[in-house]
Amino acid sequence: VKGSVNELLKAIQTVHQGGFYLPDEIAKAMQLFLNKSEPKEIIELSDSEKILLEAISKGWTSKQIAKVINKSSRTIDKYREEIYSKFGVESKVQLVAKAIRLKLL
Numbered sequence: 001v002k003g004s005v006n007e008l009l010k011a012i013q014t015v016h017q018g019g020f021y022l023p024d025e026i027a028k029a030m031q032l033f034l035n036k037s038e039p040k041e042i043i044e045l046s047d048s049e050k051i052l053l054e055a056i057s058k059g060w061t062s063k064q065i066a067k068v069i070n071k072s073s074r075t076i077d078k079y080r081e082e083i084y085s086k087f088g089v090e091s092k093v094q095l096v097a098k099a100i101r102l103k104l105l
Contacts, residue, residue: 020059022093030097041102043086050104052079057096057105 007023014021022030045053048069055065062076069076089095099105 015059020057026093030093033094033097034101043102043104045083045086045104048079049083049086052076052083053095053099053104056080056083056092057099 011021011023051069052065055068062073062080065071066073066076084090084095087095087098089098096105
């Protein structure tokens, strides 16, 4: 239980300071994913997609993104699905990991 409390405090402090927190097991999985040697992919992103990718990497919700760029959260959800498809991923963690590997973040 003490480890869980320490982990929670670490997460709160990191996010409060503007960081992006991932539990150790997810960070290790991302590291393994990033270290896989694959041919270099090139994914072209529009300016809007770059903004969306950055916001997703910061953990913003569709509602938060929608408010900032003056779109509906349903529209943001559609954009999110499109960017997941473009990257060939199924989750935020996979998206961010792939974007980092491709040096898009």
